[in-house]
Structures are given as structure tokens and as C-alpha cells.
Amino acid sequence: MNLQPPTALIRRSQTDIYLQVLNALILRDMRSRFGGSYWGYLVQMLWPVAHVILIVGIMVFREVPSPMGDSTMLFVASGAFPLLAFKYISREMMKGYLVHKSLTWFPQVKRIDTMVARAVVEICSSFMGFGVICLFLLAFGVDPIPVDITTAMTGYIAAIALGISVGTVNVGIVSIFPPWQIIYILVVLLVYFSSGLMFVAAYMPEQIYSLMRWNPCVQIVEWVRLGYEPSLPIQIDYLYILGWIFGSLTVGLLMERYVMER
Incomplete structure (x- = not known):
């Protein structure tokens, strides 16, 4: 009678163990961040809508016409999509590491696992927020479907990828310099409002525009908006954006x- 060794019956692959650890971190992340309630998820999904409503209200109050098409709401949303994805992913990966840092004392939990878990949660939240904004636009009679879906969605994915890569660097910095968590909030706010959310960077004077293009978020916003308005006078430096993504990820x-720290 052929019997398998006992060790063969209880041995689990490294992939199975990794997925179980990742699943536990994701569940812990969601419960600790959102309070374990559906209201927490609802607030998370409504944040992007709140951003769009606030900025649209500011532009309407100041009587600023939309520089792209006829819908101010769509113009703001097309800039908010990628910027919010970058902002939250790059920031929350850093916070996720700090929340789960104590768990890395267990041999099964690695530092990179905490980053992957928070990145997965933020990517899912980002797409849910994207869907809520689309429903919000539809409710006000605005068509959220871009003219060139491929261009708009690849730009959005690039924003997510940049958020992950910069978030990885942030984790490395905050592990040796904890005040970076506060400093980065100021940095990301500056990036958020200077990346063309309420204006088209390409319409700025050439001297200013050439300097703004060094900010990869400016080009990513233009990338997404090019999917909504292909006639915009925009040329995207795709290699520069990919360089930022893979360069930051490598450094992180x-x-x-x-x-x-070990």
C-alpha cells in the first residue's frame, strides 16, 4: 500500500501561504481603515464626488468657463480621475505600512506584503470611486464615456501605476524618517492643485508649460483628457512617464x- 509521507500531506506551496497572508492583511486593512462598516466604504467612494462638486462649484462661482468642451463638470472630473488615484495610492501605501509594521515581526509577513495589501485595497477603491463619479455625471446628464476610451483608460492606469511606484518610495522614506508622512501631505496637495485640475496646462505660456511638463502628473492628466478631447494641442512624452513609473518603483x-529597518 503506497502512502504519501505525512509531510507531503501538510506541505503547502509558498504561493498558497503568500495569498493567505495577503488576504489576511487586506481584510485587516479594510476593517481598520473603514471601521468594519458599510458606511466607511460609502464615505470612501463619495470622496471623489465631493472633490468634483467642490471644484465645479468654485469654477461656477467664479464664472470660469470650461476650457475643454461645454461641460465644466466633465472637465473637472477628467482631471480628478487620475489625480485622486495617484494621490490616495501613493499616500495610503505609506500609511498602510505604518499600520501593519508590527505584523512584520511574524516570519510569514514581509514588509512588501503590507505595501501590496494596501495597494490592492486602494486600486479597488479607486475604481469604485471612478464608477461613482461616472454615475454622478450621468445623473446630471453628462456623458462620461470618452471619445477615445483606450487613451483615457491607459492614462488612468498610468496614474495608478505612478501612485504605486511613488508609494513604494514613500514607504522607504517613512521607515527611516517618520515625519515624511506629514510632509508628503503638503507635497501631494501642491502637486494636486498644480497639475492642471482646473486649467489646461497646454494653454499656459510656453515657458511655463515647458517647466510644468517636468511634473509627470501634468502629463498624465493631459493623457486622460486627450481621450475626451483629441483636438487638444497636447503631446505626451510617454517614455518620460514610464521612466518615472519604473524608476520610482526600482528605487522603492x-x-x-x-x-x-529589519
């Missing part, structure tokens, strides 16, 4: 390997 992973 090297910091995780050689700089972060």
Missing part, C-alpha cells in the same frame, strides 16, 4: 531591500 524596491 531597492530601499525596501537595503535601507528599511
